[in-house]
Amino acid sequence: MESRTDEHRPIDPGPGAAARVRVVLVGTTHPGNIGSAARAMKAMGMRDLALVAPERFPHADATALASGADDVLAGATVVDTLTEAVADCHQVVGTSARTRTHSVPVLEPDGAASRVLGGAGEGPVALVFGREHSGLTNEELDHCHAFVRIPTDPDFSSLNLAGSVQIMTWAVRRAALADVGESGAVVRQASAAERDPAATHAELEGLFEHYEKTLEAIDVLDPENPRHTMRRLRHLYLRAEPTASEVRLLRGILTHTLRGR
Amino acid sequence: MESRTDEHRPIDPGPGAAARVRVVLVGTTHPGNIGSAARAMKAMGMRDLALVAPERFPHADATALASGADDVLAGATVVDTLTEAVADCHQVVGTSARTRTHSVPVLEPDGAASRVLGGAGEGPVALVFGREHSGLTNEELDHCHAFVRIPTDPDFSSLNLAGSVQIMTWAVRRAALADVGESGAVVRQASAAERDPAATHAELEGLFEHYEKTLEAIDVLDPENPRHTMRRLRHLYLRAEPTASEVRLLRGILTHTLRGR
Numbered sequence: 173m174e175s176r177t178d179e180h181r182p183i184d185p186g187p188g189a190a191a192r193v194r195v196v197l198v199g200t201t202h203p204g205n206i207g208s209a210a211r212a213m214k215a216m217g218m219r220d221l222a223l224v225a226p227e228r229f230p231h232a233d234a235t236a237l238a239s240g241a242d243d244v245l246a247g248a249t250v251v252d253t254l255t256e257a258v259a260d261c262h263q264v265v266g267t268s269a270r271t272r273t274h275s276v277p278v279l280e281p282d283g284a285a286s287r288v289l290g291g292a293g294e295g296p297v298a299l300v301f302g303r304e305h306s307g308l309t310n311e312e313l314d315h316c317h318a319f320v321r322i323p324t325d326p327d328f329s330s331l332n333l334a335g336s337v338q339i340m341t342w343a344v345r346r347a348a349l350a351d352v353g354e355s356g357a358v359v360r361q362a363s364a365a366e367r368d369p370a371a372t373h374a375e376l377e378g379l380f381e382h383y384e385k386t387l388e389a390i391d392v393l394d395p396e397n398p399r400h401t402m403r404r405l406r407h408l409y410l411r412a413e414p415t416a417s418e419v420r421l422l423r424g425i426l427t428h429t430l431r432g433r
Numbered sequence: 434m435e436s437r438t439d440e441h442r443p444i445d446p447g448p449g450a451a452a453r454v455r456v457v458l459v460g461t462t463h464p465g466n467i468g469s470a471a472r473a474m475k476a477m478g479m480r481d482l483a484l485v486a487p488e489r490f491p492h493a494d495a496t497a498l499a500s501g502a503d504d505v506l507a508g509a510t511v512v513d514t515l516t517e518a519v520a521d522c523h524q525v526v527g528t529s530a531r532t533r534t535h536s537v538p539v540l541e542p543d544g545a546a547s548r549v550l551g552g553a554g555e556g557p558v559a560l561v562f563g564r565e566h567s568g569l570t571n572e573e574l575d576h577c578h579a580f581v582r583i584p585t586d587p588d589f590s591s592l593n594l595a596g597s598v599q600i601m602t603w604a605v606r607r608a609a610l611a612d613v614g615e616s617g618a619v620v621r622q623a624s625a626a627e628r629d630p631a632a633t634h635a636e637l638e639g640l641f642e643h644y645e646k647t648l649e650a651i652d653v654l655d656p657e658n659p660r661h662t663m664r665r666l667r668h669l670y671l672r673a674e675p676t677a678s679e680v681r682l683l684r685g686i687l688t689h690t691l692r693g694r
Contacts, residue, residue, distance in 0.1 A: 208593070215585040215592050240591055282607075322603070323610060324476040330501055331476050332469070338599045342542075342583070349584060390689040404682055412673035421665055428651040429690050 189292035190348040194220040195337065196257045198312060199303040203228045207237030207245065208334035209301075209341075214241035216345035221248040222257040222298075254312045258298045263291035266300040266308055266316035267336055277318045284320035285343035299340055304333050368415040375419050380406055386426045389433055450553035451609040455481040456598065457518045459573060460564040464489045468498030468506065469595035470562075475502035477606035482509040483518040483559075515573045516638065519559045523631035524552035524674070527561040527569055527577035528597055537672050538579045545581035546604035555631055560601055565594050575664055576634065578671045629676040640680050641667055647687045650694055 195213055200206055206229055210221060221244050223229055229250065238245050251257050258264045265284050279287065284299075291297040300316065302308035313319075322339055324331060331339075371379075384402055387393045393401050414422070456474055461467055467490055471482060482505050484490055490511065499506050512518050519525045526545050540548065545560075552558040561577065563569035574580075583600055585592060592600075632640075645663055648654050654662050675683070 208596070211591060211593065212596055214589045215596075217586040237593075239593065240589065281603075323606070325478040325606075328475045328501065330472060332472065332498075332500065334595070335469070335473055335476075335599045338596045339603045342600045342603075345584070345586075346543075387686065387689075390686075390692070392686050392689045401682065404679065408673050408675060408679050408683075412669050414669060418665065418669050421662065422669075425648065425651075425653050428648075428653045431651070 189289050190217040190344050191219050192292040192296065193218055193288050193344055194222055194258075194261065194296055194298040195341070196222045196224060196254065196298050196300040197226065197333070197337075198224040198254055198257075198300060198308060200226045200229075200333065201304045202333075203231030203234040204237045205304065205333045205337075206231075206248075207234035207239070207241075209337040210234070210238040210241040210244040210248070212334070212338045212341045214244050216341040217348065218341055218344065219244055219247065220296075221245070223248050223250045224254050224257050225252055226250065254300065254308075254315055258300070258315060261296045261298045262294060263288055263297040263318075264300060264316050265298070265318045265320055266313060267302065267340065268307060268313060268316075268319045268321065276316060279318055279320050281320055281322055281339055281343040282347065284318065285340065285347040287318060289344060289347050299344075301333060301337060301340075368417050371414050371416045371419045375416055376409070376414070379409070379414075379419050379422055382423050382426045386429050389430055450550050451478040451605050452480050453553040453557065454479055454549050454605055455483055455519075455522065455557055455559040456602070457483045457485060457515065457559050457561040458487065458594075458598075459485040459515055459518075459561060459569060461487045461490075461594065462565050463594075464492030464495040465498045466565065466594045466598075467492075467509075468495035468500070468502075470598040471495070471499040471502040471505040471509070473595070473599045473602045475505050477602040478609065479602055479605065480505055480508065481557075482506070484509050484511045485515050485518050486513055487511065515561065515569075515576055516634070519561070519576065520633065520635040520638075522557045522559045522634045523555060524549060524558040524579075525561060525577050525634060526559070526579045526581055527574060528563065528601070529569060529574060529577075529580045529582065537577060537668050540579055540581050542581055542583055542600055542604040543608065545579065546601065546608040548579060550605060550608050552631070556633070560605075562594060562598060562601075575667055578674060629678050632675050632677045632680045636677055636680050637670065637675070640670070640675075640683055643684050643687045647690050650691055 195209060195218060197206060197209060200223065203226070206223065206226060213219065213221060230245070234245060235242065249257070265279070265288055288297040288299060299320075300308065300312070302312070320340065322331060322336060380402065383405060384393075387401065456470060456479060458467060458470060461484065464487070467484065467487060474480065474482060491506070495506060496503065510518070526540070526549055549558045549560060561569065561573070563573070581601065583592060583597060641663065644666060645654075648662065
C-alpha cells in the first residue's frame, strides 16, 4: 500500500470529494460483483477501489460487468487484510446488517455518505463492504469508525453486494452534488423547450376568452352556470403552465373549431 | 389487465405507499435483471411488478437472482405493451437518459420518488424502466407524465438496469420512511379535488384518441407531420395531470366540436 498515492491517484475528481472516497470490498466471492461495483463507482464519479483477498481477481466476469469501467478495475489495489486496505484512511465506515450492539454510530446511507464526504476533504476515507454471505468479521467490524445500515424491509432485508454498493455510491454522489449546489441544476423543470417561453398572463387570458367564445358557439356552456365550465378549464390549463407556443396551438384548434359555423 | 386488481393486489403494504408503486420493465433482454429487480423491490417494501414483452421469462436466471423474492416474480404481470402495463395508473414516471427535449418535468431520483409516492395515495402509479441497450422508444416516452434522470458522472453515465432499479427502489423506500417519520402517516400531495380522482392512463389515452379524431375532422393536423401536434398536446395534458372529470369535460367539448359536421 505504500505506493498507493503514486500509482493510484484518483483521476478527474469530478464534483466534490466523491473521487476521494475509497470503496473497499472484503473477501468478495463472485468476481462479477467486483465488476458491478467498479461500474457503479465510475458512474458516480468514484475511482478508488481496494480489494481485500478477493476469491478470484482479475476475472473475465469482473471485466464483463465493469462494462467500460476497466480503468477502475485496472487501478484497484489488491491486499490481504482490511487493515492494509484502510491503513491511510482517517475514517472507515462499514456496511453491516448485524444486530450486534455496536459502540460506534450506526448511520443510514445519506448520513454515512455525508460523513465520509466531509472526511474526504482531510484525506482518504473508506466505505467497506463485506463478503456476499457472511459480511464482515467481528475483527473487521472493529476497524470501523461508524456503520451504515440500509433500512430495508425488516421482512426481507436481502440486498446483494452489487445493490448495496450501488445504493452507497449513489448516496455519495448525491451528497457530493448537494455540496457543490449542483443538485438543483440536475432538475429541469420542463418548459416545453428552452427557447419556448412560458405563456404570459395576457396570453392565457386571450386563450380563455377565445375558449369561452368557442364553447358558446358549439353550445357546451351550461346556460345556468356558464362560468363553472370556464373555471374548470382555467384551473386545468393554469396547472399545466402552458408555453406561449402551446397557447398558440390551442387557439389554432379553437379557430378551426369555429370555422365554418 | 382487467383482472389486475383481483389477481395482483399488492400484499403487505409495509411502510407507507411504497407497495402501491408499480415497477414496469419494458423489453428486458436479460432475465437476470428481472430477478435483480424483484429482489431490490422486495427489500424496499415493493411488490407490484409488470413486465412488458420480456425476451425470456420465466427463466432460471430470474429466479436465481431474485434470491427469495420469488413471490414478486410469481405475481408479476406480463403484457405486450406499455399501454397495457400502465392502463390503470394515473401517474407514469419513466427513466430516460435521453437528452431529447421534453415538455414534461425531468426529476432527480428523490423528487421522482416523492412524486410517485404522493400519487400512490390516490391509486396505482408506475416507475418505468426501458430496455438494457436502447431504453424506451419515443412512443413509450410519450406515455410518461414525468421523467427521472439519475445524475451520473457526465463522463461515464453507464448504469445497468439492475442498478437503476436499485437506486429508484431505494429512493422510494427512503421517501416512504421519511413520510412516515415526519407525520406518522403518508404525506399526500394535494390533488386537484379531494373527491375527483386523477384520470387513469386508459382514460387519458381515450382523450387523446378522441382529440386526434376531432383534429382530423376540423383539419388542424399538419398532413406532413400529424403526430407532431398530438405529441405537443399529449405533453401539455400529461403535465396538467387531469382529473377523471376534467377528461370528461374535455371529451364533452370534443363531442360538441364534431357534432353537426
